[in-house]
Amino acid sequence: xxxxxxxxxxxxxxxxxxxxxFTIVDFTVPTRDSPVVHPCAEAPICEECRAADLCFFxxxxxxxxxxxxxxxxxxxxxxxxxxxxxxxxxxxLTLLTREVLRRGAHVNDKDGLTDLSLLHFASKAGAVGIGxxxxxxxxxxxxxxxxxxxxxxCHWTDMNALHYAVxxxxxxxxxxxCEHNPVLLTTISSQFDGGNSLHIAAASLSLASAKTLxxxxxxxxxxxxxxxxxxxxxxxxxxxxxxxxxxELRDCLHEASLSRPPIKTVRRSxxxxxxxLSSTGTRGSRGSPASNKPTLSVTPTSNLKxxxxxxxxxxxxxxxxxxMNG
Ligand SMILES: [Zn+2]
Numbered sequence: 001x002x003x004x005x006x007x008x009x010x011x012x013x014x015x016x017x018x019x020x021x022f023t024i025v026d027f028t029v030p031t032r033d034s035p036v037v038h039p040c041a042e043a044p045i046c047e048e049c050r051a052a053d054l055c056f057f058x059x060x061x062x063x064x065x066x067x068x069x070x071x072x073x074x075x076x077x078x079x080x081x082x083x084x085x086x087x088x089x090x091x092x093l094t095l096l097t098r099e100v101l102r103r104g105a106h107v108n109d110k111d112g113l114t115d116l117s118l119l120h121f122a123s124k125a126g127a128v129g130i131g132x133x134x135x136x137x138x139x140x141x142x143x144x145x146x147x148x149x150x151x152x153x154c155h156w157t158d159m160n161a162l163h164y165a166v167x168x169x170x171x172x173x174x175x176x177x178c179e180h181n182p183v184l185l186t187t188i189s190s191q192f193d194g195g196n197s198l199h200i201a202a203a204s205l206s207l208a209s210a211k212t213l214x215x216x217x218x219x220x221x222x223x224x225x226x227x228x229x230x231x232x233x234x235x236x237x238x239x240x241x242x243x244x245x246x247x248e249l250r251d252c253l254h255e256a257s258l259s260r261p262p263i264k265t266v267r268r269s270x271x272x273x274x275x276x277l278s279s280t281g282t283r284g285s286r287g288s289p290a291s292n293k294p295t296l297s298v299t300p301t302s303n304l305k306x307x308x309x310x311x312x313x314x315x316x317x318x319x320x321x322x323x324m325n326g
Pocket of ligand 1 (some may be wrong): 045046048050063064065
């Protein structure tokens with residue numbers, strides 16, 4: 001085995017490792033000083049997967065791994081892979097994030113299509129039935145240690161990383177973000193009628209996240225722009241399992257609303273993005289961002305095992321919003 005270090009234009013460090021007849025190219029691009037939004041691109045796929053008529057990138061396929069390690073694969077293409085809402089990609093988000101960063105990305109770079117940052121992607125990667133909460137929390141922790149901003153919002157949804165973690169009920173990520181920046185507890189989203197994270201938890205039936213938010217003294221007595229408290233925006237549900245979740249959620253939110261904590265949500269002027277969402281028809285009803293989107297058709301329900309019906313439906317709609325725009 002031998003190593004060879006090559007510098008190209010003093011910017012790209014390439015290490016070629018030859019071992020047992022295989023050649024592996026390793027490289028690292030110095031980190032950019034400021035964040036950028038990357039243009040849209042399609043997700044790459046290896047020839048073998050393409051020939052097999054597979055439509056998603058498979059990080060466990062050796063040929064797809066070659067695509068990942070190829071310096072010609074761009075950050076835009078990696079973001080396109082991260083948009084694919086399937087366990088194979090969401091379960092390998094740590095690997096994908098590492099590939100983005102070693103191509104010189106700033107930790108706050110965004111995907112041009114979804115307007116999501118690396119922290120946004122990581123915060124929803126632990127969604128039940130899709131990813132693993134602990135793995136997602138570890139990735140979020142890594143990004144926070146690298147200086148990822150928790151203030152960034154997606155322009156399309158007016159949601160920050162905490163909002164996404166709550167929507168997808170990644171309680172471990174919610175805990176981490178609340179611990180890292182308690183101010184997040186007071187942030188609101190126009191996508192949920194100016195509601196706070198508890199409104200998002202209620203509308204999404206995110207019981208574990210709601211309990212975590214209450215542990216950190218989130219304001220259950222805060223009314224959204226329509227005058228509703230979090231426990232009043234819990235949707236009507238039909239299945240027995242959802243009814244149990246809704247009841248427990250309503251009980252704990254209602255009880256918390258009767259004794260408002262010291263941390264109070266402050267209403268601010270509505271984000272300009274709220275107008276753009278409405279005017280472009282991408283704003284959905286409460287609890288279902290982008291449910292008005294006309295192009296929702298790809299729904300990988302087989303990948304949502306373990307998710308209750310209404311929850312999986314909500315997540316599917318959200319997934320479709322991101323995927324169909326890809
Ligand atoms: Zn492949």
